[in-house]
Amino acid sequence: MASFVKFTINGKTCLAEEGAQLVEAAKENGIYIPTLCNYPGIPPKGSCRICTVLVNGIGQTACTTKVVEGMTVQTSTPELEEFRKSVIEILFAEGNHLCPSCEKSGSCELQALAYRYRVTVPHFPYLFPKRDVEAWHPKLVKDHNRCIQCKRCIRGIRNGKGQALFAFGKRGDKVVINIDPETSRDISDALAQEAMDMCPVGAILRKEKGFDVPIGKRKFDRQPIGSDIQA
Amino acid sequence: MAKKIIATTSLAGCFGCHMSILDIDERILDLIELVEFNKSPIDDIKTFTKECDIGIIEGGCCNDENVHTLLEFRKHCKTLVVIGECAMMGGLPSMRNTIPLKECLDEAYLNGPTVADCNPQKIIPNDPDIPKILNRVYPCHEIVKIDVFLPGCPPRADLIWDALVALVTGAELKLPYTTFKFD
Ligand code: SF4
Numbered sequence: 001m002a003s004f005v006k007f008t009i010n011g012k013t014c015l016a017e018e019g020a021q022l023v024e025a026a027k028e029n030g031i032y033i034p035t036l037c038n039y040p041g042i043p044p045k046g047s048c049r050i051c052t053v054l055v056n057g058i059g060q061t062a063c064t065t066k067v068v069e070g071m072t073v074q075t076s077t078p079e080l081e082e083f084r085k086s087v088i089e090i091l092f093a094e095g096n097h098l099c100p101s102c103e104k105s106g107s108c109e110l111q112a113l114a115y116r117y118r119v120t121v122p123h124f125p126y127l128f129p130k131r132d133v134e135a136w137h138p139k140l141v142k143d144h145n146r147c148i149q150c151k152r153c154i155r156g157i158r159n160g161k162g163q164a165l166f167a168f169g170k171r172g173d174k175v176v177i178n179i180d181p182e183t184s185r186d187i188s189d190a191l192a193q194e195a196m197d198m199c200p201v202g203a204i205l206r207k208e209k210g211f212d213v214p215i216g217k218r219k220f221d222r223q224p225i226g227s228d229i230q231a
Numbered sequence: 232m233a234k235k236i237i238a239t240t241s242l243a244g245c246f247g248c249h250m251s252i253l254d255i256d257e258r259i260l261d262l263i264e265l266v267e268f269n270k271s272p273i274d275d276i277k278t279f280t281k282e283c284d285i286g287i288i289e290g291g292c293c294n295d296e297n298v299h300t301l302l303e304f305r306k307h308c309k310t311l312v313v314i315g316e317c318a319m320m321g322g323l324p325s326m327r328n329t330i331p332l333k334e335c336l337d338e339a340y341l342n343g344p345t346v347a348d349c350n351p352q353k354i355i356p357n358d359p360d361i362p363k364i365l366n367r368v369y370p371c372h373e374i375v376k377i378d379v380f381l382p383g384c385p386p387r388a389d390l391i392w393d394a395l396v397a398l399v400t401g402a403e404l405k406l407p408y409t410t411f412k413f414d
């Protein structure tokens with residue numbers, strides 16, 4: 001039988017299986033820690049930093065932290081909240097996010113975090129980088145303007161033979177996430193949908209799909225992201 | 232109480248945000264009790280004739296006239312409010328920002344499929360009366376200090392109404408979740 005450990009989040013005593021991921025353990029205890037590059041069921045990466053919390057007073061990403069007996073966690077301090085806002089602002093300034101013309105608008109996790117934190121304009125200048133839209137793949141569209149390089153698609157999407165559909169090319173601020181033309185050619189509609197759903201933003205889209213949920217009924221139109229975990 | 236004075240303008244926008252101001256419907260009658268309009272396309276006053284309490288800006292800056300107007304608004308308005316995605320991040324016009332200006336102009340006036348025959352002298356409009364186009368489209372806050380941001384494409388009429396009421400009455404400005412949207 002799994003052994004349980006006791007720890008505190010924001011002063012509240014919590015229980016979770018030893019070694020559980022802090023983000024998940026918090027969720028089970030009714031506490032929302034904002035995430036973006038993390039996705040349940042795939043290996044965590046700790047790349048977006050938005051889930052940064054204080055563990056025994058030290059900042060670390062909750063998606064790559066395992067719970068241990070007696071740890072104290074703080075998920076929300078003025079500094080942490082300001083830091084999270086900055087992460088959101090950087091991602092908006094760094095890409096080209098024209099929400100009014102984006103198929104993912106209303107169901108996009110980056111946008112939803114901006115809504116939750118009422119982020120309006122970034123404190124950083126918009127970079128307007130030149131990026132491509134790959135519309136030549138048979139089943140998918142890759143819009144690099146909106147990619148936040150979270151690499152969820154690389155970690156989470158495989159075809160029937162276990163081959164990855166996505167891979168990254170180049171390095172540093174030039175990094176691009178590519179669709180492999182070979183492995184993606186004959187994918188099922190279900191897998192294409194899975195890829196689109198796994199992408200937190202509108203960077204992976206199914207062809208001939210989009211704008212099919214009316215405004216007002218999309219995922220984050222009425223309820224902030226995280227409100228299903230913590231009211 | 233003296234009426235607050237409001238000015239509005241549309242820079243590189245589509246007037247959709249101004250439509251959304253009108254979308255407050257019959258509440259415009261309440262508004263007119265509380266405020267007086269100065270420079271604005273709504274009353275067609277072209278230049279500032281008074282110092283204003285609130286300036287409302289739609290659209291970003293794509294040419295030198297936009298910049299001039301924005302600086303005038305900053306000078307004459309105590310509180311500057313930008314409304315809409317174009318004012319906040321450039322919006323649709325900023326889709327040209329990743330393409331060099333010369334390429335944009337060449338495509339629009341010389342090489343585009345619809346201009347081939349109708350511009351035989353190959354002129355890119357250069358009359359001194361035409362505002363000069365900027366190298367790229369700039370969001371308003373990258374040019375002057377902005378006090379209040381109301382997002383949306385266009386911002387929901389209720390968001391504009393709530394913000395106006397707060398600014399006119401001095402109440403706390405709230406940005407309710409259901410009307411704070413980027414589309
Ligand atoms: S991916 Fe999200 S943030 Fe980016 S344009 Fe689309 S809706 Fe907006």
Ligand code: SF4
Binds near residue numbers: 146147151152166199
């Ligand atoms: S395509 Fe989507 S899932 Fe893949 S790295 Fe970019 S934002 Fe993340």
